[in-house]
Amino acid sequence: MGSGSSKNLDTSSHGSGEEKDDHGGGQLYVSLKMENHKLKGDLVPHVYGSVPLVGSWDTSKALPMERESTSMWELSFVVPPNHETLDFKFLLKPKYNNVPCIEEEGSNRQFMGGKLQGVARLAVFKFNADDILEYQVLIKADRVSPFDLAASWRAYQENLEPSTVRGIPDVSINSLPDGVDKGSSTSLDLDLEQYLVPAPATPVVYAANLTETPRSLKHGGAFSKGDVSTKDTCVSVDPPATIKEVEFVVPDPPKLFHPPGMVESKSAGTFIPQQKQDIFRAIFVDRGVGSPRLVKSASADTLTGSGKPGAKRSMPAAAGAVAAAAVADQMLGPKEDMHLAIVLVGLPARGKTFTAAKLTRYLRWLGHDTKHFNIGKYRRLKHGTNQSADFFRGDNPEGMEARNEVAALAMDDMTTWMQEGGQVGIFDATNSTSERRNMLIKMAEGKCKIIFLETICNDRQIIERNIRLKIQQSPDYADEPDFEAGYQDFKRRLDNYEKIYEPVNEGSYIKMIDMVSGHGGQIQVNNISGYLPGRIVFFLVNTHLTPRPILLTRHGESLYNVRSRIGGDTPLSGNGELYAKKLTNFVEKRLKNERAASIWTSTLQRTILTANQIVGFPKIQWRALDEINAGVFDGMTYEEVKKNMPDEYESRKRDKLRYRYPRGESYLDVIQRLEPVIIELERQRAPVVVVSHQAVLRALYAYFADRPLHEIPHIEMPLHTIIEIQMGVTGVQEKRYKLMDS
Numbered sequence: 198m199g200s201g202s203s204k205n206l207d208t209s210s211h212g213s214g215e216e217k218d219d220h221g222g223g224q225l226y227v228s229l230k231m232e233n234h235k236l237k238g239d240l241v242p243h244v245y246g247s248v249p250l251v252g253s254w255d256t257s258k259a260l261p262m263e264r265e266s267t268s269m270w271e272l273s274f275v276v277p278p279n280h281e282t283l284d285f286k287f288l289l290k291p292k293y294n295n296v297p298c299i300e301e302e303g304s305n306r307q308f309m310g311g312k313l314q315g316v317a318r319l320a321v322f323k324f325n326a327d328d329i330l331e332y333q334v335l336i337k338a339d340r341v342s343p344f345d346l347a348a349s350w351r352a353y354q355e356n357l358e359p360s361t362v363r364g365i366p367d368v369s370i371n372s373l374p375d376g377v378d379k380g381s382s383t384s385l386d387l388d389l390e391q392y393l394v395p396a397p398a399t400p401v402v403y404a405a406n407l408t409e410t411p412r413s414l415k416h417g418g419a420f421s422k423g424d425v426s427t428k429d430t431c432v433s434v435d436p437p438a439t440i441k442e443v444e445f446v447v448p449d450p451p452k453l454f455h456p457p458g459m460v461e462s463k464s465a466g467t468f469i470p471q472q473k474q475d476i477f478r479a480i481f482v483d484r485g486v487g488s489p490r491l492v493k494s495a496s497a498d499t500l501t502g503s504g505k506p507g508a509k510r511s512m513p514a515a516a517g518a519v520a521a522a523a524v525a526d527q528m529l530g531p532k533e534d535m536h537l538a539i540v541l542v543g544l545p546a547r548g549k550t551f552t553a554a555k556l557t558r559y560l561r562w563l564g565h566d567t568k569h570f571n572i573g574k575y576r577r578l579k580h581g582t583n584q585s586a587d588f589f590r591g592d593n594p595e596g597m598e599a600r601n602e603v604a605a606l607a608m609d610d611m612t613t614w615m616q617e618g619g620q621v622g623i624f625d626a627t628n629s630t631s632e633r634r635n636m637l638i639k640m641a642e643g644k645c646k647i648i649f650l651e652t653i654c655n656d657r658q659i660i661e662r663n664i665r666l667k668i669q670q671s672p673d674y675a676d677e678p679d680f681e682a683g684y685q686d687f688k689r690r691l692d693n694y695e696k697i698y699e700p701v702n703e704g705s706y707i708k709m710i711d712m713v714s715g716h717g718g719q720i721q722v723n724n725i726s727g728y729l730p731g732r733i734v735f736f737l738v739n740t741h742l743t744p745r746p747i748l749l750t751r752h753g754e755s756l757y758n759v760r761s762r763i764g765g766d767t768p769l770s771g772n773g774e775l776y777a778k779k780l781t782n783f784v785e786k787r788l789k790n791e792r793a794a795s796i797w798t799s800t801l802q803r804t805i806l807t808a809n810q811i812v813g814f815p816k817i818q819w820r821a822l823d824e825i826n827a828g829v830f831d832g833m834t835y836e837e838v839k840k841n842m843p844d845e846y847e848s849r850k851r852d853k854l855r856y857r858y859p860r861g862e863s864y865l866d867v868i869q870r871l872e873p874v875i876i877e878l879e880r881q882r883a884p885v886v887v888v889s890h891q892a893v894l895r896a897l898y899a900y901f902a903d904r905p906l907h908e909i910p911h912i913e914m915p916l917h918t919i920i921e922i923q924m925g926v927t928g929v930q931e932k933r934y935k936l937m938d939s
């Protein structure tokens with residue numbers, strides 16, 4: 198049996214009781230995974246250990262792990278902050294008995310002060326001298342403030358709550374009929390190819406090229422046209438709408454009059470200068486622009502239903518939790534906390550730009566006004582693309598000055614944009630010395646809150662792969678025809694950075710350590726609190742680089758689709774049933790080698806029936822995947838709405854994103870409830886087939902395709918077509934299969 202004990206945190210042993218080992222307070226969120234493809238009888242992996250939570254070394258109270266896929270077992274738990282040391286071991290226990298238990302070989306595993314001691318070694322179980330079973334082990338421990346943890350978890354759980362619709366189990370696996378071998382569908386790949394149709398243009402562009410362009414370039418200042426490298430300019434000078442933003446500057450929120458207890462929101466549209474006075478009377482949280490018969494802000498009419506790019510606002514264009522958090526921040530938080538700077542830190546080729554772009558996409562999709570400032574792009578525009586490794590030497594004063602100068606310019610641009618209402622700036626550079634970071638901290642004083650996000654990778658193979666990707670993608674090497682010469686130059690550049698690199702140890706930070714290698718990664722969090730930082734940590738904890746497809750499809754045509762009626766819960770038409778068969782065939786072929794894939798549907802029968810015949814994969818019903826709730830219009834045709842409620846019809850037409858159906862939902866509401874689905878799709882390592890609805894799929898697709906919020910309600914989402922999103926190490930790619938005409 199395991200040995201060891203749990204020590205309660207004794208403040209006296211820390212001198213003055215400083216929370217030195219507490220890493221900024223908070224609870225320890227521990228996630229354990231074990232993987233083995235050879236299953237042994239009905240033995241279930243358990244965890245037991247030194248604290249009551251994990252059974253106090255009593256095998257009958259050990260915590261069972263849950264099956265995540267056929268070969269993967271998982272368990273998460275939260276250790277209260279007053280446990281300094283936690284010892285534990287893995288245990289194999291029969292499903293329905295307490296004995297015999299087989300404890301893993303070797304010494305106890307241990308968390309001390311929130312950190313795993315030693316490495317996450319394999320879990321080895323010895324049945325007898327010749328019979329040994331090994332499990333791969335993955336252990337993550339993150340410090341999360343109790344508040345953020347509770348908020349994230351509640352939101353997550355609420356959306357995962359099982360439905361009670363129709364009494365159908367929410368998770369089911371219909372096994373393959375006897376004699377059917379899932380791996381036997383040979384030579385079928387060609388069949389799939391015949392259904393391929395062109396996807397909307399999704400050029401694979403190096404993420405840095407899509408980032409912000411220096412303001413001085415837009416307005417003809419320090420970055421003269423002569424400085425500009427053609428490679429960067431051709432991709433990314435912002436559209437005129439963004440430039441227009443600076444023409445009308447909304448006063449800083451603190452300068453506005455706030456009657457006690459009232460909160461003013463500008464999130465519902467563009468301000469029209471002559472109506473500026475009205476904003477002083479606006480008292481509402483973004484709740485949609487429809488339903489005049491229901492209570493509506495007196496000011497809503499003074500705001501043009503925009504959602505268009507360039508609309509100026511100081512609150513996110515979002516609903517629900519996002520809007521509520523923004524209001525709370527304005528009421529309670531210090532002014533600078535209303536703006537958040539995520540400052541990347543890390544050696545070159547550690548995934549900083551990749552992570553920055555992904556986070557930008559996620560935050561924008563949630564409705565936060567977010568911009569990505571890539572300092573490499575600033576440098577290229579100012580100093581050209583052909584800087585050799587010497588430019589990056591720590592002992593090259595000119596190089597250092599030039600790099601600090603562009604970093605300061607970008608920081609200036611970012612804080613100026615924040616003062617105009619921008620919410621989250623992502624500052625993407627190596628920022629590899631504390632001197633540079635101090636410069637940024639000083640520049641941000643009183644303007645925004647800084648959180649450092651450090652990406653650390655110790656896996657030589659991944660670094661090697663990243664370097665090769667860099668030579669292929671980065672504009673720095675676009676003019677270098679000789680791959681080997683580029684490679685050697687980049688290696689020298691890396692050496693120069695490594696010589697002076699200082700890991701982050703100051704302020705608020707998130708460290709992502711080996712998060713992509715697939716084993717033993719961890720996230721360390723220091724001094725992080727608040728709604729948005731909490732969401733960011735939650736998002737980063739769940740993302741990884743394992744390539745896998747996500748298949749999105751609408752249900753087969755329903756009886757209401759045939760009659761052009763919205764909403765409802767009707768079964769499939771004949772056409773719809775045919776699609777269900779074709780989809781089944783498609784999934785069997787496309788996922789023939791995927792043992793751990795799963796099928797997600799909504800709780801409405803048109804999606805359940807569409808997926809009904811697919812066998813061999815777990816099916817999960819999500820309420821969050823139900824179609825937009827059309828409220829009092831459910832079951833009507835668009836024509837009927839137009840005729841009977843012309844005002845409502847027009848309101849929706851004017852601003853389909855924010856329009857909330859009376860007693861129903863808006864697209865913004867749908868996006869909010871889909872957040873747990875996105876997090877889960879990011880977290881999954883195996884393929885997922887999502888069978889859902891038009892509005893829901895528009896919102897999900899927009900996240901992956903990085904489409905702006907205002908476009909979401911208008912994205913084409915045809916019936917009987919599968920959109921395959923391929924999640925890969927360089928980003929997201931798309932394929933479309935049209936199985937039949939709609």
Ligand SMILES: Nc1ncnc2c1ncn2[C@@H]1O[C@H](COP(=O)(O)OP(=O)(O)O)[C@@H](O)[C@H]1O
Nearest residue numbers: 545546547548549550551652654663713926927
């Ligand atoms: N957390 C990470 N650790 C290591 N590699 C990563 C990480 N995230 C993404 N990558 C990989 O690193 C590659 C290069 O990333 P990039 O963002 O250009 O690096 P950087 O900005 O640090 O120079 C990406 O294409 C991706 O495959």
Ligand SMILES: O=P(O)(O)OC[C@H]1O[C@@](CO)(OP(=O)(O)O)[C@@H](O)[C@@H]1O
Nearest residue numbers: 758762763764824825827890891892
């Ligand atoms: O937002 P719009 O464009 O109205 O699209 C959403 C509508 O699509 C429909 C079909 O018209 O989805 P679904 O096919 O899932 O039934 C309606 O139920 C839903 O209200």
